[in-house]
Amino acid sequence: MIMSAYFDYLSGSPLDPRVLEAMMPFLKGVYGNSLSSHALGREAAKALKVSREKVAAFIGASPDEIIFTSGEVESNNLAVKGLLMVHENGQLLASAVEPLSILRPVEALEKWGFSASLIPVDANGQVRLSALEKLINRYTKLASVSWVVAETGIVQPIEAIADLVKESTSVPLHCDASLAARLFPVNVRDLNVDALTISSEILGGPSSVGALYLRDGLRIQPLLEGSPQEMGRRSGRENLAGIVGFAHSTELTISERQSRFNKLKQLDGYLKARLKEIPDLIINADLPSRTPGILSCRIEGLESEALLTHFDQAGIYASSGSPCASMIGKPSHVLKAMGFADQQASSSLNFSLSWETKISEIDEMIDTLSQSVIQLKTMTF
Amino acid sequence: MIMSAYFDYLSGSPLDPRVLEAMMPFLKGVYGNSLSSHALGREAAKALKVSREKVAAFIGASPDEIIFTSGEVESNNLAVKGLLMVHENGQLLASAVEPLSILRPVEALEKWGFSASLIPVDANGQVRLSALEKLINRYTKLASVSWVVAETGIVQPIEAIADLVKESTSVPLHCDASLAARLFPVNVRDLNVDALTISSEILGGPSSVGALYLRDGLRIQPLLEGSPQEMGRRSGRENLAGIVGFAHSTELTISERQSRFNKLKQLDGYLKARLKEIPDLIINADLPSRTPGILSCRIEGLESEALLTHFDQAGIYASSGSPCASMIGKPSHVLKAMGFADQQASSSLNFSLSWETKISEIDEMIDTLSQSVIQLKTMTF
Numbered sequence: 001m002i003m004s005a006y007f008d009y010l011s012g013s014p015l016d017p018r019v020l021e022a023m024m025p026f027l028k029g030v031y032g033n034s035l036s037s038h039a040l041g042r043e044a045a046k047a048l049k050v051s052r053e054k055v056a057a058f059i060g061a062s063p064d065e066i067i068f069t070s071g072e073v074e075s076n077n078l079a080v081k082g083l084l085m086v087h088e089n090g091q092l093l094a095s096a097v098e099p100l101s102i103l104r105p106v107e108a109l110e111k112w113g114f115s116a117s118l119i120p121v122d123a124n125g126q127v128r129l130s131a132l133e134k135l136i137n138r139y140t141k142l143a144s145v146s147w148v149v150a151e152t153g154i155v156q157p158i159e160a161i162a163d164l165v166k167e168s169t170s171v172p173l174h175c176d177a178s179l180a181a182r183l184f185p186v187n188v189r190d191l192n193v194d195a196l197t198i199s200s201e202i203l204g205g206p207s208s209v210g211a212l213y214l215r216d217g218l219r220i221q222p223l224l225e226g227s228p229q230e231m232g233r234r235s236g237r238e239n240l241a242g243i244v245g246f247a248h249s250t251e252l253t254i255s256e257r258q259s260r261f262n263k264l265k266q267l268d269g270y271l272k273a274r275l276k277e278i279p280d281l282i283i284n285a286d287l288p289s290r291t292p293g294i295l296s297c298r299i300e301g302l303e304s305e306a307l308l309t310h311f312d313q314a315g316i317y318a319s320s321g322s323p324c325a326s327m328i329g330k331p332s333h334v335l336k337a338m339g340f341a342d343q344q345a346s347s348s349l350n351f352s353l354s355w356e357t358k359i360s361e362i363d364e365m366i367d368t369l370s371q372s373v374i375q376l377k378t379m380t381f
Numbered sequence: 382m383i384m385s386a387y388f389d390y391l392s393g394s395p396l397d398p399r400v401l402e403a404m405m406p407f408l409k410g411v412y413g414n415s416l417s418s419h420a421l422g423r424e425a426a427k428a429l430k431v432s433r434e435k436v437a438a439f440i441g442a443s444p445d446e447i448i449f450t451s452g453e454v455e456s457n458n459l460a461v462k463g464l465l466m467v468h469e470n471g472q473l474l475a476s477a478v479e480p481l482s483i484l485r486p487v488e489a490l491e492k493w494g495f496s497a498s499l500i501p502v503d504a505n506g507q508v509r510l511s512a513l514e515k516l517i518n519r520y521t522k523l524a525s526v527s528w529v530v531a532e533t534g535i536v537q538p539i540e541a542i543a544d545l546v547k548e549s550t551s552v553p554l555h556c557d558a559s560l561a562a563r564l565f566p567v568n569v570r571d572l573n574v575d576a577l578t579i580s581s582e583i584l585g586g587p588s589s590v591g592a593l594y595l596r597d598g599l600r601i602q603p604l605l606e607g608s609p610q611e612m613g614r615r616s617g618r619e620n621l622a623g624i625v626g627f628a629h630s631t632e633l634t635i636s637e638r639q640s641r642f643n644k645l646k647q648l649d650g651y652l653k654a655r656l657k658e659i660p661d662l663i664i665n666a667d668l669p670s671r672t673p674g675i676l677s678c679r680i681e682g683l684e685s686e687a688l689l690t691h692f693d694q695a696g697i698y699a700s701s702g703s704p705c706a707s708m709i710g711k712p713s714h715v716l717k718a719m720g721f722a723d724q725q726a727s728s729s730l731n732f733s734l735s736w737e738t739k740i741s742e743i744d745e746m747i748d749t750l751s752q753s754v755i756q757l758k759t760m761t762f
Contacts, residue, residue, distance in 0.1 A: 003421065011414035012421070012618075020408055027401055031588070033392035037689060038698040040384065040393070070451040070589075073607045073617030088492070101607030101616060108602055111469070112493050201618065207412070208451070208620035221489055223604055226454045226482030235482060236454030237393075237582065239589035239620075308418065317419040 004315035005361035009202070010150055010179070010294065010352040011319055015245070016204035022248040023206065026241035034238060035227065044240055051247035055211055058250035059177070059198060060187035067212045067230045068243050072178045074223070075197035075212040076101035078234070079174040081109065082220040083142045083195065089113030090141030095127045095156070096120055096337035097149045099176060103333075118337075119145070124285040125154040125338045129164055136169055143173045147180035151321055151334045151350060152285040153294025155180070162192040172218060178202055178210070182253060183261050183291055188213050198250075200242070205249030209242035260355040261292065267353050267362070268292035274366045278373060284348060285338065293353040296321075296335075302376050304349045310372035316365050319350045385696035386742035390583070391531055391560070391675065391733040392700055396626070397585035403629040404587065407622035415619060416608065425621055432628035436592055439631035440558070440579060441568035448593045448611045449624050453559045455604070456578035456593040457482035459615070460555040462490065463601040464523045464576065470494030471522030476508045476537070477501055477718035478530045480557060484714075499718075500526070505666040506535040506719045510545055517550055524554045528561035532702055532715045532731060533666040534675025536561070543573040553599060559583055559591070563634060564642050564672055569594050579631075581623070586630030590623040641736040642673065648738050649673035655747045659754060665729060666719065674734040677702075677716075683757050685730045691753035697746050700731045 026047065032040030034048045049063070056063045069075045080102055084090060092106050096118040106116040117140075119132045127145055136143070143165050147158050158175055165173045172194035177186050181198050188196055195218070199210040214220055214233070226235035253260075275281055275297055284296040298304070304320040311318055321332040331345035340348075351365075407428065413421030415429045430444070437444040450456045461483055465471060473487050477499040487497040498521075500513045508526055517524070524546050528539050539556055546554045553575035558567050562579050569577055576599070580591040595601055595614070607616035634641075656662055656678055665677040679685070685701040692699055702713040712726035721729075732746075 006421070008414070008417055008419065008421070011417045012412045012425070014410075014412045015408055017409075023408075027396055027404075027587070028398075029395075031393045031395045033389070036389055036392045036698070036700060037686075038389065038693045038700075039696070040387065040389070040698055044393070070455075070605075070620070071617050073605050074451075076607065077605045077616075085489075099607060101605075104606035104616070108466075108606060206408070206622075207618050208623065224451075224454050224458045224482075225485035225489060226457065226480060235458075235485070236452050237588050239451070239623075241587075242589065242620075312419045315420070317417070317421055319417060319419075 003317070005317070005365045007316070007318040007351040007353065007357070007361075007365065009354045010350075012207070013201050013204065013354065015206055016249060016252065018252065019205050019245045019248045023241045023245040026244050030240070034240070035229065047240060047244055048238060051243045054247040055198070055250055058186070058254060059181070059196060059213055060189050061213045062216060064231065065213050065216055067214055067233045068238060069210045069212055069234060070239070071201070071208045071210040072099075072176065072197055072199040073101040075199070075210045076176055077105045078212050078220070078223050079195045079197065080105040080142065080144065081223060083172055083174065083218070084109060084114050085221040086219045087141050091137075091139040092116045093119060093132070093135055093140050093143040093171075095145045097125050097334045098144060098146055099150060100333075102144050102146070102176065121337050123339050124287050125149050125152050125334065127156055127161060129157070129160060132161065133164055136165065136171060140169070140171050143171050144175070145173070146176035148291050148294070149334060150179060150294070151332055152296045152338075153291035154285050154287060155289040155291055158191060158193075166192055172215075179291065179294070183257065183264070183293075185257070188215070194218055200246035200249055203249040203253045206242045206245040209239055209246040211246070263355040264293040264353060267357050267359070268295065270359060271295060271351060271353065271362050274362060277366065278369055284335065295351045296348055297351075298344060298348040299373060300344065300347055302347055302373065304347055306376055307349060307369070307372055310375070311365070311368060314368045316368055318365070320346075321348060321350055384698070386698070386746045388697070388699040388732040388734065388738070388742075388746065390735045391731070393588070394582050394585065394735065396587055397630060397633060399633065400586050400626045400629045404622045404626040407625050411621070415621070416610065428621060428625055429619060432624045435628040436579070436631055439567070439635060440562070440577060440594055441570050442594045443597060445612065446594050446597055448595055448614045449619060450591045450593055450615060451620070452582070452589045452591040453480075453557065453578055453580040454482040456580070456591045457557055458486045459593050459601070459604050460576045460578065461486040461523065461525065462604060464553055464555065464599070465490060465495050466602040467600045468522050472518075472520040473497045474500060474513070474516055474521050474524040474552075476526045478506050478715045479525060479527055480531060481714075483525050483527070483557065502718050504720050505668050506530050506533050506715065508537055508542060510538070510541060513542065514545055517546065517552060521550070521552050524552050525556070526554070527557035529672050529675070530715060531560060531675070532713055533677045533719075534672035535666050535668060536670040536672055539572060539574075547573055553596075560672065560675070564638065564645070564674075566638070569596070575599055581627035581630055584627075584630040584634045587623045587626040590620055590627040592627070644736040645674040645734060648734050648740070648743070649676065651740060652676060652732060652734065652743050655743060658747065659750055665716065676732045677729055678732075679725060679729040680754060681725065681728055683728055683754065685728055687757055688730060688750070688753055691756070692746070692749060695749045697749055699746070701727075702729060702731055
């Protein structure tokens with residue numbers, strides 16, 4: 001496998017070697033069960049407690065408000081199903097650009113009396129506050145808005161959304177802050193959210209580990225039931241090595257977030273400038289509020305899949321949207337919600353960077369992109 | 382921490398160093414997303430495919446019938462909730478000695494029209510076939526019986542149960558074979574089960590990884606929804622390193638199961654003989670069908686928690702039942718279902734062995750046990 005340039009960090013990110021080092025004692029030695037009362041169990045329970053404190057501190061929560069999960073998708077499913085199913089019936093109000101792990105779970109609950117109402121977004125993917133205000137009603141049992149839209153990097157006005165929801169209702173607000181947390185300090189009290197998803201991999205931690213913050217006192221119906229782990233809110237043997245790694249990645253993020261952000265801003269500026277050299281290339285939703293390091297663009301008339309094939313041959317890895325969207329073979333629901341025509345959506349390419357991305361990777365990608373565009377346009381026209 | 386002897390393998394088992402070695406490339410290098418279409422994604426997808434084939438071969442299933450999960454508790458919850466919730470309402474028929482991850486999920490579904498009926502067991506914890514036959518009715522939508530009872534090691538007559546369920550009904554049968562699979566060859570076709578849980582840690586694989594076998598064609602409502610992993614039956618980024626480790630542990634189990642079984646049988650025989658030296662000690666459910674390496678016993682009149690405190694001080698780790706039961710502080714529902722009085726249940730101790738347990742560990746434990754019994758009896762009487 002040749003790998004020259006990787007621009008698919010939102011789909012998969014490497015484990016920080018320092019995090020792996022922190023995990024090793026739990027892969028090699030400590031195997032006690034945190035529920036066991038003997039010393040080996042207490043050792044596991046202590047590592048779990050310390051990790052919980054670190055993850056709580058990362059988002060300004062109390063340790064008891066942290067539920068460890070198997071990642072973003074489980075946290076989102078737990079938030080949606082768990083917070084709806086404590087009611088007899090009701091409605092989820094979700095932004096039209098939420099990830100599928102927010103939108104899909106409600107579909108399954110339709111026959112039990114639950115439904116979803118989508119908050120429309122503007123052409124840049126930002127939630128229309130006036131629409132949100134009109135949509136909230138007495139059937140609304142949960143609102144959910146992700147802080148950063150995965151495909152376009154657009155930042156939602158989450159504080160204004162929280163103010164609006166909290167001002168007039170007692171509806172709990174969930175926020176998927178997985179992507180936001182790698183770039184911005186997250187504080188659940190300042191944000192005034194009731195539930196919040198964070199995830200390990202994007203922070204340089206192991207994959208398949210995450211957490212749901214749940215405000216103290218908020219009732220939730222667990223997804224996984226049985227043994228009393230996570231104060232009965234998520235049963236099952238904890239992924240202790242993974243949780244320890246996740247916690248370490250949050251500590252590293254706190255100390256390095258500003259420098260990572262600066263690095264990403266610089267790389268993003270360079271990427272954007274170089275992309276503008278490509279004739280007819282349009283950057284999707286290019287607002288000042290776009291997160292550095294997540295960039296969606298399109299060259300109208302060119303299918304992104306054709307470009308990705310050229311890229312792949314040259315060892316350049318990007319994506320045509322969320323991995324899910326490309327797998328399903330449907331145009332991205334995010335771009336559609338922003339008013340894109342099918343053809344515009346299917347000509348869209350996604351670049352996601354890491355603070356470790358190199359300028360030379362961007363240059364290499366731009367070279368391949370320029371050549372591919374010329375070749376493909378010759379074939380098309 | 383002094384550790385002299387460990388008898389709590391059902392609560393926590395060490396990761397086989399050979400398994401960790403197989404996992405390392407996926408902790409250090411490969412971080413692609415199996416849904417991504419580029420080479421790094423394909424590398425992940427290939428490792429996932431190979432792992433799926435290994436796990437399928439381990440239980441005689443087709444690869445498409447394997448759903449990877451975060452472990453036994455998720456597999457059991459998925460089986461129960463997922464197979465019930467494709468119906469409008471209905472009843473789960475579960476043995477009274479099922480793990481809590483089978484019994485609890487139904488409670489949450491009560492307000493949606495679902496319920497559980499418990500199949501009574503005899504004094505040894507074995508399902509009463511005649512009772513099962515009477516309990517199945519047109520409301521039954523799922524039956525679930527674990528092959529080996531975690532607390533007592535008693536093996537259920539799973540073939541006879543499957544015959545009985547399959548003979549007269551089309552009710553799907555789920556079997557938690559997590560413990561069975563470390564000792565017996567498991568073949569889902571021969572067993573004639575529709576769903577089956579297996580788990581990695583007890584095989585020497587990483588914790589928090591497992592699978593649910595789901596017979597081809599059987600509909601299930603996923604617990605985790607969103608992206609299309611696991612053919613849409615379990616969304617979320619796969620724990621690739623964990624899955625690779627799990628698959629490797631199944632291969633090692635196939636080649637070493639017979640020798641491990643022989644070792645466990647020998648250790649179990651020695652443990653049992655030495656336990657019999659302790660005055661008034663009774664082995665719970667000591668049938669020929671008890672699995673070697675799982676042993677529950679009691680000394681009536683002595684609280685097991687008091688004994689465990691003595692053990693802990695001497696660096697000897699055992700448990701008073703399932704970790705869950707001891708955490709909740711209630712007598713084990715398994716022993717209660719077998720007709721134990723509260724006091725008998727709370728005087729019960731559990732020993733679970735590994736093929737790596739040493740004779741010297743057993744000797745050390747017996748020494749401590751003898752002394753503790755004398756001390757505690759002096760205090761009690």
